[in-house]
Amino acid sequence: MKRGLDGPAPEERPTPAGRRNKQGIRIDPEVEATHLPRRTVISALVEHEPGVLSDVSGLFSRRQFNIESLTVGPTKDDDRARITVVVEEPDPGIDQIKKQLRKLVPVISARELEPDAMQRELALIKVEADDPAQVNAVADMYDAKTVDSSPETATFEITGARQKIEAAIETFGQFGIREISRTGATALARGTDETAAPVSATESAADEANQQEIPADDD
Amino acid sequence: MSERAAKVTPADEEQDDDQITDSAAPDAAKELDADTESTPTEQAEPVTNGAEAVVRALENAGVEYAFGVQGGAIMPVYDALYDSDIRHVTMAHEQGAAHAADAYGIVSGEPGICLATSGPGATNLVTGLADADMDSDPLVALTGQVPTEFVGNDAFQETDTTGVTTPITKNNTFASDSDRVGSDVSEAFALAGEGRPGPTLVDLPKDVTKGETDREPDAPKTPDTYRVQERADEELVAAAAERIENAAKPAMLLGGGVIKGEASEACREFAIEHEIPVITTMPGIGAFPEDHELSLEMAGMHGTGYANMAITHCDTLIGIGTRFDDRLTGGIETFAPDAELIHVDIDPAEISKNIHADYPLVGDAETVVEQLREAVDSSPEATKWRAQCQQWKSDYSMAYDAPEDGPVQPEFVVEALDEATDDDTIVTTGVGQHQMWACQYWTFTEPRTWVSSHGLGTMGYGLPAAIGARLAADDDQDVVCIDGDGSFLMTMQGLSVAVREELDITVAVLNNEYIGMVRQWQDAFFEGRHAASEYNWMPEFDKLAEAFGAAGFRIDEYDEVADTIADAIAYDGPSVIDVHIDPDANVYPMVPSGGDNGQFALAEDQL
Ligand SMILES: Cc1ncc(C[n+]2csc(CCOP(=O)(O)OP(=O)(O)O)c2C)c(N)n1
Numbered sequence: 001m002k003r004g005l006d007g008p009a010p011e012e013r014p015t016p017a018g019r020r021n022k023q024g025i026r027i028d029p030e031v032e033a034t035h036l037p038r039r040t041v042i043s044a045l046v047e048h049e050p051g052v053l054s055d056v057s058g059l060f061s062r063r064q065f066n067i068e069s070l071t072v073g074p075t076k077d078d079d080r081a082r083i084t085v086v087v088e089e090p091d092p093g094i095d096q097i098k099k100q101l102r103k104l105v106p107v108i109s110a111r112e113l114e115p116d117a118m119q120r121e122l123a124l125i126k127v128e129a130d131d132p133a134q135v136n137a138v139a140d141m142y143d144a145k146t147v148d149s150s151p152e153t154a155t156f157e158i159t160g161a162r163q164k165i166e167a168a169i170e171t172f173g174q175f176g177i178r179e180i181s182r183t184g185a186t187a188l189a190r191g192t193d194e195t196a197a198p199v200s201a202t203e204s205a206a207d208e209a210n211q212q213e214i215p216a217d218d219d
Numbered sequence: 220m221s222e223r224a225a226k227v228t229p230a231d232e233e234q235d236d237d238q239i240t241d242s243a244a245p246d247a248a249k250e251l252d253a254d255t256e257s258t259p260t261e262q263a264e265p266v267t268n269g270a271e272a273v274v275r276a277l278e279n280a281g282v283e284y285a286f287g288v289q290g291g292a293i294m295p296v297y298d299a300l301y302d303s304d305i306r307h308v309t310m311a312h313e314q315g316a317a318h319a320a321d322a323y324g325i326v327s328g329e330p331g332i333c334l335a336t337s338g339p340g341a342t343n344l345v346t347g348l349a350d351a352d353m354d355s356d357p358l359v360a361l362t363g364q365v366p367t368e369f370v371g372n373d374a375f376q377e378t379d380t381t382g383v384t385t386p387i388t389k390n391n392t393f394a395s396d397s398d399r400v401g402s403d404v405s406e407a408f409a410l411a412g413e414g415r416p417g418p419t420l421v422d423l424p425k426d427v428t429k430g431e432t433d434r435e436p437d438a439p440k441t442p443d444t445y446r447v448q449e450r451a452d453e454e455l456v457a458a459a460a461e462r463i464e465n466a467a468k469p470a471m472l473l474g475g476g477v478i479k480g481e482a483s484e485a486c487r488e489f490a491i492e493h494e495i496p497v498i499t500t501m502p503g504i505g506a507f508p509e510d511h512e513l514s515l516e517m518a519g520m521h522g523t524g525y526a527n528m529a530i531t532h533c534d535t536l537i538g539i540g541t542r543f544d545d546r547l548t549g550g551i552e553t554f555a556p557d558a559e560l561i562h563v564d565i566d567p568a569e570i571s572k573n574i575h576a577d578y579p580l581v582g583d584a585e586t587v588v589e590q591l592r593e594a595v596d597s598s599p600e601a602t603k604w605r606a607q608c609q610q611w612k613s614d615y616s617m618a619y620d621a622p623e624d625g626p627v628q629p630e631f632v633v634e635a636l637d638e639a640t641d642d643d644t645i646v647t648t649g650v651g652q653h654q655m656w657a658c659q660y661w662t663f664t665e666p667r668t669w670v671s672s673h674g675l676g677t678m679g680y681g682l683p684a685a686i687g688a689r690l691a692a693d694d695d696q697d698v699v700c701i702d703g704d705g706s707f708l709m710t711m712q713g714l715s716v717a718v719r720e721e722l723d724i725t726v727a728v729l730n731n732e733y734i735g736m737v738r739q740w741q742d743a744f745f746e747g748r749h750a751a752s753e754y755n756w757m758p759e760f761d762k763l764a765e766a767f768g769a770a771g772f773r774i775d776e777y778d779e780v781a782d783t784i785a786d787a788i789a790y791d792g793p794s795v796i797d798v799h800i801d802p803d804a805n806v807y808p809m810v811p812s813g814g815d816n817g818q819f820a821l822a823e824d825q826l
Contacts (some may be wrong), residue, residue: 004822005807007524007615015817016532018556024543024574026556047444051393055385062386092571099568105390105410108444 023092035090039068041117041187042094044101044110045196048074048081052106056083059104065089065097069121069184080108082196084186109196117195119187122159125169128176129154135175142168153178266435269394270295270428272401273361273421274303276436280408282332284308284323284690286316288343290336291376292363295428297334308690308720310683311712313340317347318680318710319687321356321418322670326645326691328481330357330411330419337363338376341422342383346677348418349387353674354502355479357416359407360388366426367395380422389417394427401436409439414447415566416479447565451580451587459537459561459578460594466535468604469495472518475502475673476540476564480584483507483666486539489588493598496608498526500541501658502673508664515608519547520810521655524615524819527810529608530555531817535599537591539563540584543573544674545812553815563587615808615821617659623777626801629653629729632780633660636699636727639784643668644697647684649706650676651736653729655806657701679709685724686717697788700726704757705734711763717793718768725787726795728760731802739805743826764795772796 021027021034046052053072060067068086075082087097094112101110124147129135135154139146142164144156158168162185169180189195266272273296277285286308289297300307310316313335320331335344341362351358365374381391390410394400400423407419463469471490477483483506490497490513497507498518509516518526530536536558541547548554554574562569562576563584570579580587621628633656637644646661647670648654654671663669670688672680685700692698707728717724731738737752761771770790772783774797787794808819811826820826 002620003803003805004820004825005524005615006618007821010818010820010825013528013817014532015815016557019552020554020556020574022551024551024554024571026559026575051381051385054382058385092575096568096572099570103566103568105442105445 023090025092035092037066037088037090037093039086039088040094040115041113041119041185042085042087042097042101042110043113043187043189043196044083044085045075045108045198046081046083047106047108048079049106052081053083055104055106056085056101059100060085060097063096063100065093071184071186073186080198082186084184086185108198111196113187113189113195114193117187117189119161119185120159121162121165121183121185122157123165123169123180123182124155124157125172125180126153126155126178127172128152128178131175135172138168138171138175141171144168265433266401267431267433268295268299268428269397269400269423269430269432270299272397272432272434272436273404273423273428274299274305276401276404276408276439277305277332278303279436280405280439281329282408285332285334286310286319286323286687287334288313288316288336288340290340290363292337292365292425293334293340293361293423294336294363295425296361296363296423307334308686308716310686311715312710313343314346314679315683315686315710315713315716317344317358317360318350318677318683319690319713320358320360321347321351321354322647322684322687323691324351324357324411324416324687325670326667326688328357328479328667330359330408330416331687331691332359332361334361335363336376337365337380338378340376341378341380345383345387346675348384348420350672350675350677350680351418352387352389354475354672355416356418357411358418359404359411360384360418360420361404362420362422363428364393364422364424367424368426370424380420384420387418388420389415391420391422393422394424397427397430397432398434400427400432401434405436405439406442409441410445413441414445415476447583448567448581449583449586451563451582451590453590455578455580456587456590456594459580460591460596462535462559462561462578463493463537463591463595464597464599466599467601468532468534469493469599469601470515470529470533470536470558471495471497472500472530472536472538472541473497473503473506474500474539474541476584477503477506478540478666480540480565482539482584482588485585485588485592489592492592493595494601494605495537495599496529496605498522498530500544500547501671503541504658504669505663505666509662510664512609515612517658518816520549520812521658521806521808522547522810522816522819523617523659524808524821525608525611527808527816527819528611528615531815532607533558535559535561537561537563538574539588540565542569545573548573549810549816550813553817621777627774627777627780627798629656629731629800629804630660631777632727632729632774632798632800633657633701635780635784636701637661639781639788640697640699643693644699645670645688645692647671647681647688647698647700649681649702649709650678651703651706651734652731652739652804652806653701653703653706653735655736656729659806661701678703678706681706682710682713682717682726685726686713686720686722689717689722689724698724699788700724702726702728703735704728704730704732704754704760707760708757714764714767714769714793714795721792723791724793725790726764726793727784727787728795728797729800730757730760730797731800731804732757733802735802735804736806742805743811743823760795760797764793770794774798
């Protein structure tokens with residue numbers, strides 16, 4: 001008895017010339033371009049209700065989006081919180097993140113910030129205080145504030161762009177660092193540009209804006 | 220939007236007519252009618268507690284059926300249901316309740332409702348919720364929860380239900396206030412059905428449902444943060460229209476969203492007007508009549524050879540309401556590699572998720588197809604392409620051998636069932652080879668007649684789905700469940716429900732004494748090592764059916780097929796046919812996972 005169906009076998013069939021890359025984009029097979037990951041800040045305005053942070057973080061983990069940092073805090077409106085997520089993804093992934101975030105019911109709006117957005121992190125750095133003068137000199141250099149000191153240790157608070165904090169940690173390293181605690185970035189758009197606004201109008205406005213040069217941070 | 224709601228109106232009118240003709244004084248009849256209409260509102264007692272508000276919310280939403288299982292934490296809600304006209308269908312297992320509600324939603328277009336108690340009741344719903352989520356089926360789950368003061372303490376039958384179900388629901392809510400709980404349910408109902416449908420869940424702590432309130436629930440309304448775009452951007456529509464006009468090899472790909480969005484009619488008109496060949500995804504089955512010349516049927520892993528050739532070679536693909544699942548696309552690199560994609564979807568996140576859309580048209584399927592119809596001025600010149608598609612149809616025809624002295628071939632049984640029933644018959648299935656044969660050999664012509672588990676691929680879906688479908692279907696519509704022996708075994712306790720409710724459904728178990736799809740893969744990819752896939756320990760399903768109080772039938776030979784099917788269909792109540800098919804029968808064509816759709820295998824040696 002016959003098993004299977006009739007018709008020309010696979011090798012007897014024509015095949016099209018085209019190809020798509022892993023992101024489903026039609027490509028020139030000669031070039032085989034795929035988008036590389038880039039770092040960007042996504043800000044979401046959400047209902048300030050229990051479970052919303054796990055909704056958001058759960059979305060990132062189950063869709064395998066790589067989170068660099070995530071911060072959350074209240075806004076001027078008691079019912080709203082702002083979540084700032086720094087991600088490193090190729091363009092199609094960043095697009096997906098924005099769209100998936102907007103689908104969550106407690107998310108009021110989500111947008112990608114422009115590269116010149118103000119971004120700040122906070123770090124607490126506890127260093128060995130064997131040489132207080134030198135330690136203080138480094139602290140001054142980075143505008144670090146002393147928040148605690150003991151005969152053996154000094155703890156500094158430092159805020160700024162990620163690069164500045166990394167640089168400070170690196171420099172403090174010469175004295176011996178005991179402990180570090182860092183927040184992720186929190187961010188706001190510049191000027192009158194709204195970060196993630198209650199209305200949906202701005203949602204996609206900034207989506208294309210990220211091709212611009214990244215201006216030097218003012219720190 | 221709901222077919223169900225639409226159906227109610229003519230019936231009511233008929234009744235009005237009767238009353239008017241019966242009555243000598245038409246005015247009196249009108250008065251009588253007005254009285255009848257206002258009765259339900261007059262009768263409705265004010266709510267006194269959260270549970271009554273929950274039930275009132277369901278009543279306000281027009282809910283007719285709810286599927287579920289009792290339990291401690293959900294008891295207040297059941298107590299409130301006791302006085303309601305909503306018909307509660309007690310299921311034998313909560314998984315069945317979720318599938319029944321899911322199928323009810325598919326067939327009726329309105330969210331199906333399922334209930335479960337906290338802990339094990341809620342976790343038993345999980346598979347059904349995940350299934351509904353993957354297939355965007357409208358469904359509302361109401362779960363009991365331990366009293367608020369015990370939440371977080373690992374109390375008896377406590378599970379973090381909202382935590383467990385967050386990734387598999389469109390939205391879920393932990394009800395925290397007796398005054399709000401009715402509105403929470405109304406909102407869950409609205410959210411389940413609006414935009415891209417999906418399952419929603421409200422977790423109901425016992426103190427909240429028992430708590431006093433006189434607050435009537437708000438009308439079903441989605442929250443303000445939930446926004447759906449109905450119309451696609453006009454410029455993009457114009458550009459897409461131009462692309463269609465200039466296409467040499469156009470094809471339409473209709474997904475489940477076409478059926479959910481009630482866009483089948485609009486798509487049919489568009490395809491026929493412009494003579495564009497039509498392919499469907501598996502959830503899109505029924506969106507276009509498979510007996511139409513332009514139909515190429517289903518594409519993908521077990522799609523027809525002609526659909527897969529067409530999808531691979533088209534230059535313009537109009538994908539509507541489809542999410543480009545990997546069972547459809549095969550390897551992304553080789554999916555419609557020469558095609559510019561016009562993608563219509565109500566969910567912006569589906570655009571360019573898997574396949575890059577050249578023309579993203581976000582909006583309601585029916586509205587956007589109408590927009591396209593307005594915008595397309597001339598049909599594409601595709602005579603050669605259509606001829607090519609017809610040629611593929613004959614080259615790769617779905618023909619099988621069925622020698623009379625051999626074992627019964629499953630394709631033959633599916634065709635015999637199709638022949639024995641009307642066009643509007645609803646088919647439900649389990650998951651496996653039988654499901655694929657049902658796709659391939661049943662000729663579907665109407666939307667909402669194909670009820671299957673696509674995205675999650677849940678064995679055991681078929682029987683509970685048949686129960687939900689039966690209650691949503693018209694009385695004169697047949698409901699047939701084509702099941703596998705393994706799938707049937709998973710949820711067949713639902714037969715007790717079908718018997719109790721006197722549901723007229725016919726289950727045909729295509730019994731190959733294997734979990735056949737696994738056996739097929741083992742033969743193809745694991746050197747025929749049948750690890751745990753031989754099911755030669757199966758019970759006799761016809762006798763089992765009888766033990767449940769259903770009618771049992773058995774088929775071993777070809778000459779029994781037609782008569783036995785006729786008897787089973789004619790039986791007024793649940794019947795089960797244990798069909799002993801060729802255990803070695805396999806499903807072809809087949810695109811190995813991640814493979815090239817155009818390189819489908821027609822037989823095992825081509826894999
Ligand atoms: C709940 C569940 N468990 C396991 C699987 C994996 N699986 C897919 S198809 C299949 C075989 C199904 O066997 P049967 O229902 O007898 O149908 P057949 O393939 O023989 O027609 C299995 C085990 C599944 N899809 N769902």
